[in-house]
Amino acid sequence: MPAHPYLSPVGPRVLAHRGLATEAPENTLLAFAHALAVGVTHLETDVHASRDGVAVIAHDSELERVAGRPGAVADLDARALGQLDLGGGHGMPSLDEALEAFPEARFNIDVKSAAAIAPTAEAVRRHRAEHRVLLTSFSEKRRAAAVRLAPGVASSASCARFATALLAARLGLHPVARAALAGLHAVQIPERALGIETTSPPLLRAFQGAGLEVHVWTVNDPTTMRRLLERGVDGIVTDRADLAVEVLRSLA
Numbered sequence: 390m391p392a393h394p395y396l397s398p399v400g401p402r403v404l405a406h407r408g409l410a411t412e413a414p415e416n417t418l419l420a421f422a423h424a425l426a427v428g429v430t431h432l433e434t435d436v437h438a439s440r441d442g443v444a445v446i447a448h449d450s451e452l453e454r455v456a457g458r459p460g461a462v463a464d465l466d467a468r469a470l471g472q473l474d475l476g477g478g479h480g481m482p483s484l485d486e487a488l489e490a491f492p493e494a495r496f497n498i499d500v501k502s503a504a505a506i507a508p509t510a511e512a513v514r515r516h517r518a519e520h521r522v523l524l525t526s527f528s529e530k531r532r533a534a535a536v537r538l539a540p541g542v543a544s545s546a547s548c549a550r551f552a553t554a555l556l557a558a559r560l561g562l563h564p565v566a567r568a569a570l571a572g573l574h575a576v577q578i579p580e581r582a583l584g585i586e587t588t589s590p591p592l593l594r595a596f597q598g599a600g601l602e603v604h605v606w607t608v609n610d611p612t613t614m615r616r617l618l619e620r621g622v623d624g625i626v627t628d629r630a631d632l633a634v635e636v637l638r639s640l641a
Contacts, residue, residue: 393574394520395495395543396602400623403637404431404497405630406607407448414455414476416446418490425494428634433497433606433626436484438504443467444484444512450502455481463504484509488516497545497577497626500526500535510538525577545575545604552583558595559585567599575602577626580617593621611636 396402408420409427421432435448445467452460456473462481465473470481488496496518500509513522519541526532529547536544546554550569554576557565570576576596578587586592588605596603604624608614614625614636627633 393523393543395523396574397495398430400602401618401637402431402604402624403429403630403633404433404604404606404624404626405429406433406626406628408432408434409630410628411631414479416448416455416481417475417479418482418487419477419479421487421491421494424630425491427631428638429630430493431495431497431624432487432491433499434487435499435501436505436509437462437501438508439467439470439483440464441466442504442508444505444508445470446482446484446487448499448501463502484512485515488512488518492516493521495521495523497523498525500524500531503531503534506531506534507538510535513539513542523574543574544572545577546570546573546601551576551578554596554599555582555585555587555592558592563595563598566595570596570599570601573601575604575624577604577606577624580605580608580613588617588620588622590620597621597623608633615640 405424407415409423410420412423413419436444437447439445447462452458455475467483473480523543524535525545527548529549532547554566554569602623605617605622606626608625608627609629611632614633625633
């Protein structure tokens, strides 16, 4: 399928996993700003729904790890979540706030709950951001529902669709693999899945030959980044966007 504008500029690319969280609390506006400041164009993040039905930027459903308090994201209104101290006085932003704060950034959004599907799609449409957003989920049901509500966004494979494509490609059943990946723009994968090296040259050829980019997560070691980029992967999802940008520039 034709390249989606989300997949620009031309790769390989770095996707900053929850921003640059070495410099600020993860998934905060400051973490995103730091990632963009080192030269990243793509921000990887996650969304849950607040009690009042707002898409908010959060990986965990619970607040304990990031806010040091009991309770769930879904227990509080978006305003109260924004007033939490996640570190350094930075609160939990809404997706609306992130899209508005960084109008040129590409957002790779993992929809973490069913309640977040509609508010995420609404925020993307409200900001007319379909051209710079990729929506995905480990759950195919959530992924497909989000994409239906935000037509025009990019999307990457859910666990089930990737597993089907991986096993089919490994067996040389390339039409089956292509069918499993139809309508998608990327596979975003660990280096190994189901006991298989997902970035072996034959599998890279299969996925890229189906018209998809291959993004590997979560890679924080510069030596591994270099090896994967030299092998031909299209993107590195990393907590260390600063290091990944340096590696990418050294290979240019």
